[in-house]
Amino acid sequence: GALAQSSVTLFGVVDAAVTYTRGSGDGSAHKTQLTNSGNMFSRLGFRGTEDLGGGYSANFWMEMGLQNDSGTGFPSNSNNQASGNGPAGVLSFNRRSTVSLAGPFGEVRLGRDYVPAFWNTAIFDPFGTGGGIGANQIYFSGLGGLVAPTGTRASNSIGYFLPANLGGFYGQVMYAMGENDSNALLPGTRVPSKHDGEHTGARFGYQSGGLHVAIATGRTRYASGDLRVTNLGAAYSFGPSLMNLKLTSELYKESKGSTDAKGVLVGFQLPIGPGEIKASYARYKLEPANAVREPTSSKLAIGYVHNLSRRSALYGTLARISNRNGAAQALAGAITMPGRSSSGIELGMRHMF
């Protein structure tokens, strides 16, 4: 980020790619698109820190997601429930909208922020959770992830972060409110829904030398069935002797009502001159109650990022999703038939400011 002033920093990312994706089977479809966020999520933000003395600071962070292929944005969600979704495509500070007080005690943050259990999925996948075809398949096909109102972020949250100086150990907890009336009922029933959209989550990690491990969990209450997510990420960066190779992995477990699901991911990042080669393999299995055949999909992605500078890069990605047992996951833009595969390629440019 740049344009740092005494009180506000304007920052962002604009990332666009030409993407071709296809499915297979009768009724499948392919598409060529201009997509956004293939390497990093496109965004525009305003943030600032005021030094209050004594190690204390006041902070704010307002950040909107951009669909820069069409100049639109993303709605936010006001109550962590489906009813709180805004109109598609509008601009909002959906990515983060917080004010916080930080000090020797850590940081207390108020507003819309990432749920703790999101971070492992984003950080321990070399492709992250952006809009690219290589991005985390667990995130895109899961019960939480991209789909649930609290899969990525929660509104109305109070977060606490441990201070930074704990010898590599870090952690955070979050409580977010659904803000329903105390006498709210699930429509057409007498089931109380007061707690719908209430999220509690925590994440703890350790990073030192080349090692990074973190565990996180979260629960969002819904009268129709809670969403629970737990995941564990681990990465190791080898030193110069192994060309600074970094291996990453994640174990993922979630449930929504009586449906369970499991995911696993392994990946690597390998710096090559001014660029980086990266690859990931992810597998996600739905386990509906009493189901004999468990829909399973897996994604293999490989990419190269060519850095033009610290802020700008060109990139290319190849990805393929395989489905089994009725799963029909496809790369964004494509339609594939149950049990069939989907593959794609993207070539793009990312610029940070």
Added chain:
Amino acid sequence: GALAQSSVTLFGVVDAAVTYTRGSGDGSAHKTQLTNSGNMFSRLGFRGTEDLGGGYSANFWMEMGLQNDSGTGFPSNSNNQASGNGPAGVLSFNRRSTVSLAGPFGEVRLGRDYVPAFWNTAIFDPFGTGGGIGANQIYFSGLGGLVAPTGTRASNSIGYFLPANLGGFYGQVMYAMGENDSNALLPGTRVPSKHDGEHTGARFGYQSGGLHVAIATGRTRYASGDLRVTNLGAAYSFGPSLMNLKLTSELYKESKGSTDAKGVLVGFQLPIGPGEIKASYARYKLEPANAVREPTSSKLAIGYVHNLSRRSALYGTLARISNRNGAAQALAGAITMPGRSSSGIELGMRHMF
């Protein structure tokens, strides 16, 4: 505000609080929320002044309201009528959107701006008209105020402001257009509605030493019944001998069609070290035509603001609304029964940039 450049200043407020409110009676409801704007209204703005020489300047001011608890905003209104409301929660420059020419003659402003009669309600209430539970009850429960399209601001306005050097005397007038077709009719009737949404208003005040008084009035034309608001504010700041105590008051009178209403407010602000104690009492009475029992509600609010710096503060507020004669006003988030009370508490943080 900061980030002042030669041609543009980026400024804003991010204010969030944890708020608990409750009502009373069968069917009442309580709620705990993360709210915004308890101390100052959250906002993000861009403004600038160009010196044209000879005492003249060109100016612009674009300012959007923020619901930073969820990263959303507020729609604007395009025609000063209910039909011109935008979709809920979208970002817009709803707070102010003006270009102006200023000079020795004063200032002529074009665009969306505050109606003159709004200012007394905001300025002479120690809690203002923000989103906090202490905020002006007349504003929230009135016929104009928060409810009417022109209760706070008007679009399509031409404003004139007196120059600043009149020995403490100041003033402004506004004319705003509803922009209806000249042959428009009230739906289903032959009643001309050409003038619907047309607003005229004026405000004049005097501020000198510790004294500040101002009177304002405004009328918005609607074929279904005009909205008229008149108010008078007065404040006196005692000097150091009385601990810089400031007393404030407002008298308020409004009507919509054949319904009249009256309001009154008294309050004080008392600096205490790095903080300030403040309190207000407001009473608002609806006077529908021919009604025997006039719905009346009153609010008592007391708060403390602890300044961490000139830009950042922590604050807490207690408030209670009492209702009589069928009124059922409740603090935001709560539901209370007619004639019953509503009370609440909020604890928050405000940061300006």
Added chain:
Amino acid sequence: GALAQSSVTLFGVVDAAVTYTRGSGDGSAHKTQLTNSGNMFSRLGFRGTEDLGGGYSANFWMEMGLQNDSGTGFPSNSNNQASGNGPAGVLSFNRRSTVSLAGPFGEVRLGRDYVPAFWNTAIFDPFGTGGGIGANQIYFSGLGGLVAPTGTRASNSIGYFLPANLGGFYGQVMYAMGENDSNALLPGTRVPSKHDGEHTGARFGYQSGGLHVAIATGRTRYASGDLRVTNLGAAYSFGPSLMNLKLTSELYKESKGSTDAKGVLVGFQLPIGPGEIKASYARYKLEPANAVREPTSSKLAIGYVHNLSRRSALYGTLARISNRNGAAQALAGAITMPGRSSSGIELGMRHMF
């Protein structure tokens, strides 16, 4: 623009005018409005350039349109088809949203950008294509122009621009995608609509001394009938001996399905001290298949712009539209009857930052 930093420039225009327009005939209507963009289109933008060395640069440009009379904005369009329009009045980066790589080879741009054939209409009309009453009548009443999703800009585009150092010769080509499923059908038919919203366009020009000529063409595919636009602009700026008079002209031809249309425009700009007088005459004729009487409208506009500085100006415009053969074009805000005229006046202020 100003607020230039190492990585981002914040820029914009706020332009507002008081505008009166009227039609004629039974059922016609007049209106007085506060309008925006009478002299230049109101906007707020963020852009930046990063020098990559060797003549290469990475660039981004995010620019939103403003309706500053009410603090609202303009939706974008996500797929270059009517189905991709956003909600009216919301803010979006509808004007431009691009990331690009530039170098000795020229520039490759990705995102939402102006279609090549738009530029001649904007550049060779002294009043441009803004919101003023003098603005290009072909643009406002045409089949493309303001009406079609790709009349001004296209989303999902890949653009290539020739380098700047070609001795006055310049050029650009664009390909933009509709991003439909490969098996998409026109609703209720078996007609493939896969290519709907696909735009291809090109523009080439030459500017040297006082001479400026450019030709452009564009085609947007729709299963219901393609939109094709071709235009040619020419201008000549006489030197000081003729008071720097500039003459401008445009020839315009378009078709949508089986409806053809033709337009022509001539105009001039004449600097007078700190100001400029300008005038234009435009004529537009619809040629529906088999129609005997071809609806024709023409606009005459004359204006004066008084520059207060390089960034700020006051302006006034008079305009009149004449209709024949059933055409009923009116200046914005007015309603006129078929074959009748519409006239108007606007007085405004424009400020750039």
